[in-house]
């Protein structure tokens with residue numbers, strides 16, 4: 001299918017409070033849509049949900065993502081299979097919730113985009129991926145709160161139990177590389193009593209009367225507000241492209257047995 005004829009056959013539907021579903025006609029391939037067009041739509045919408053396209057083989061998926069930029073190589077490979085495991089070492093593979101984070105915090109490179117394809121989904125079993133748009137949270141914040149945020153740096157520490165680990169310090173407020181708008185780089189601490197792979201967070205740059213735990217709680221509460229969050233309910237065949245700079249993301253707990261199988265690739 002050529003790009004012009006496919007473009008007219010794509011049905012765009014906005015998601016709330018942000019994001020976009022694009023439904024493709026039968027027989028369409030992701031490679032029929034120019035990468036720069038999809039990249040523009042991703043930056044505009046922060047999350048793109050593509051439906052009706054053929055899913056790609058594992059190597060083919062990584063090769064496709066390479067058209068967007070350098071593909072991040074994890075120890076297990078370029079494509080990470082996300083499947084719920086019976087005895088996982090890392091919370092990503094357990095059935096509980098995954099608190100907000102951005103991908104690649106513990107690697108040198110900062111991925112621009114991440115790609116998922118959903119090979120299998122179990123309806124009505126929870127496990128929605130939750131995306132929070134930090135650009136909207138920043139835009140709505142009072143000038144005084146923005147000033148407090150500008151001073152803050154967060155240090156994250158985690159043991160390497162799966163494909164990532166280490167210690168990293170990041171300023172809370174950063175700039176989106178494509179649009180220049182302020183974004184928040186925030187990951188929630190993971191309590192060792194609850195999570196298989198705890199993440200410890202220390203806060204630098206607070207004023208004397210600010211308590212670190214209150215600061216972390218209030219920032220997490222703000223980003224969880226419904227006006228900033230899109231909850232993605234997976235369907236088999238979904239291809240999702242997300243902006244890893246504008247968003248933080250996490251996952252709701254599964255509410256029952258699941259056979260869900262996602263594959264994920266990060267593009268720098």
Ligand SMILES: [Fe+2]
Pocket residue numbers: 101102103249
């Ligand atoms: Fe993630």
